[in-house]
Amino acid sequence: MPAFLVTMADRAELEQAVAQQGEKVRKLKQEKASSEAIAEEVAKLLELKAQLGTDDGKHKFVLKTPKGTRDYNPKQMAIREKVFNTIISCFKRHGAETIDTPVFELKETLTGKYGEDSKLIYDLKDQGGELLSLRYDLTVPFARYLAMNKITNIKRYHIAKVYRRDNPAMTRGRYREFYQCDFDIAGQYDPMIPDAECLKIVHEILSGLELGDFCIKVNDRRILDGMFAVCGVPDSKFRTICSSVDKLDKTPWEEVKNEMVGEKGLAPEAADLIGEYVQNNGGLDLIERLLKDSKLSQSKQALEGLNDMKIMFEYLQLFGVTDKISFDLSLARGLDYYTGVIYEAVLIQNQAEPKQQNDHNEDSVSVGSVAGGGRYDGLVGMFDPKGRKVPCVGVSIGIERIFSIMEQKAEASEAKIRTTETQVLVAAAQKKLLEERMKLIAELWNAGIKAEMLYKKNPKLLNQLQYCEETGIPLVAIIGEQELKDGVVKLRVVSTREEVDVARANLVEEIQRRTSQF
């Protein structure tokens, strides 16, 4: 039963109780009962009245969304729809299918996939039955899906919300509930062809969204590991040193070196050697140079990575996207499951937040990153009972970040966003025309025209026109006694105020003609 009914019921009961108790007291007084007895009942009465006084029948709710989450209002939804359309049409242009998975998974499906970050997983309360957790990303559910359905080849995108009990920085587009937008190619294919297509897709999407200039940094997990090996990093320290290198985009080398040597006990010489390598970035030229590098070329892993990187750059040239792509030895993405090429796209100069350009804290830089991904050939095997591997490469578009840039741009610009697509308002010039408006609007709806009318019996024409101004409806179909006699509708263009009588039979066609550009 809804709460307001409950309180009303409680309240009614309470009022009744007060009345009865009052009656009782009156009786006792009539019966000249002992003052103690009367006092006792009066006390009860006052108590009841007090209760009634406090409960004013209204509810004091905390009116908010949970920490780190937000509602999308119609304006934000309009922006969201625009962004999704750009991205999805790119995925479809590349022949991707799409899938969806439940918002929660068996807890055990997620355990052991996120290392350190597992503490950020939302668990569901144990209410009997299975133990569940909200998905933390779309990659692990994708791997579970492939293994469960024994799928060895698929090119799919998946756009859905994921959940992390992280410290939100919502102004910068970091939430606890946020969209991920993943495109992945699973299957055993000839080297670097799918990898190159993923980068082509990032290039197309970031260009299409017109977010300003961007750069896609690429590296390879094997080159990183090889580099660590030849620099004298003990295997046991690969991962932790890798995460230090990962900070180089936001932290100066000296600090990173101190962390490596001071905190993580790496030999200073090793750190210095790493320091020389990670300063490098470029294209094919750099790859060639490193292939000849006396030290690095001693690492079989590094050579594999460099040779594949070379192949990929040749493909990227054929795709015509090398202008935005930089082979950067300092790129080391955190996630453990990457096994080959890794990449990350950053906005080079973010007009949307100039204030942050020289601001070097975690957030302000991390928000610069709008896409990232890489190759993960081992993950699916973790789910397969027989450990069968399904090589995968994919990219995740940082769509929340893109939303907030778009929202800021929208606020900045004058042009106001429409939240509906209504083509025409059906209006009346005089009173008593509700029935005629209804007949006309039904005709328009049935013909596929997007039409609205005010939900009033006798709206003023001025109010109807104002509604169009406010909501951006371009046309008004006005009917009055005269128009009905003449079998026409007065079609008014809101922007120019031009009015023209259109034969009812031609109205649909005329509206379509005039709104085709909208």
Added chain:
Amino acid sequence: MPAFLVTMADRAELEQAVAQQGEKVRKLKQEKASSEAIAEEVAKLLELKAQLGTDDGKHKFVLKTPKGTRDYNPKQMAIREKVFNTIISCFKRHGAETIDTPVFELKETLTGKYGEDSKLIYDLKDQGGELLSLRYDLTVPFARYLAMNKITNIKRYHIAKVYRRDNPAMTRGRYREFYQCDFDIAGQYDPMIPDAECLKIVHEILSGLELGDFCIKVNDRRILDGMFAVCGVPDSKFRTICSSVDKLDKTPWEEVKNEMVGEKGLAPEAADLIGEYVQNNGGLDLIERLLKDSKLSQSKQALEGLNDMKIMFEYLQLFGVTDKISFDLSLARGLDYYTGVIYEAVLIQNQAEPKQQNDHNEDSVSVGSVAGGGRYDGLVGMFDPKGRKVPCVGVSIGIERIFSIMEQKAEASEAKIRTTETQVLVAAAQKKLLEERMKLIAELWNAGIKAEMLYKKNPKLLNQLQYCEETGIPLVAIIGEQELKDGVVKLRVVSTREEVDVARANLVEEIQRRTSQF
């Protein structure tokens, strides 16, 4: 659902059964029950364990989605997209905006809104911070959103997943995670205009989806309550008698009467009076008759409801939808928050599941209902600190049910559904043309053509053509040494095998021309 998944589900259930049986035995022992009783239960336990033991040897990672949930594969997603497009374009045609809300709300936001059903709410584990629950429907979050943002007027749709710890009947489209698809009009307007538009929308959507013949039953909460009053139902019994009436679509009157009289202690005469009323259904004629009904017309409430029903039917005639709409006194929707008109759309004869036509259990009938809604003028006020009311009327489309009908139809029909929109495959006639394929496909992508190529250096032409057959790609752009020399591409129509040389400069235009109908 693949058999493999079922066995996983069975196994999970089996494990649960073993646990429960073990608990039972432990209890009996604690309670010092008779040794026979204990022996009996132990026997059951051992049997269960034996069943489990069969494939228990190496306990593996259970590869499944949580109970009552499912993945959507690409085919299902294609159907889902088609259904959504039909529904969303109808909502937009009626000038609706859209919003989104978080998947979870503060627990207290949901408390006291669902009465009995509260036990079906998914709570999140208390991991510190706020207590959260997964949304149970989209209506309460909508009311919270309106109150929180002090919105008094909006026409919005919201399509999103909601969560109920219910007993799933997945083959019939009943899940624990499922989509709701709501359209609501909030605001103080002239009577029955928005209410009638909601029914027009249901009519448009169900017609557009071509689910077969349907009927929209309408009634009014006030007419029901008035009817109960004049039939001599005590106020205290309104709700429970209402829920009995609610069963009339699936239970014969005699049973319902027994429940009213036997279980719920209603006077038999009262039940009989109700029985006469609830048999009635029709249109304006019935409304007129009931307005003159000597008994019913004594109820102020009933008269209000009947007069509004009359106005609405006049509007529905203007909208031209009365053919599918029936005023039905036996319609009594469960939800407490309805305050005025209520409605429910049912598929009259569901070809998709003929086997169920004479099958009269809860599921088989409830699946017939594909949309429902009504007016709820009190809900938003519950959230407003000052109790300000925002009248609302809305409809919820039973989209999961519609998905499963569509999926069954798709399986039945020969026509196979495409899961991609790829227009052309870029293929090579000979070896060593990977680079040329990459150059060409990049040209096509950049021109907005949906194109794919096989991720192989030297694919056989036959395999490339087979790939088109399998995935339904209509065109193949074939390049070979000769074509490169001549500056042309051989464009092949997969269905007819017709081939034509197209000048490279005209290729994009030619592909667009030939695929415009796809």
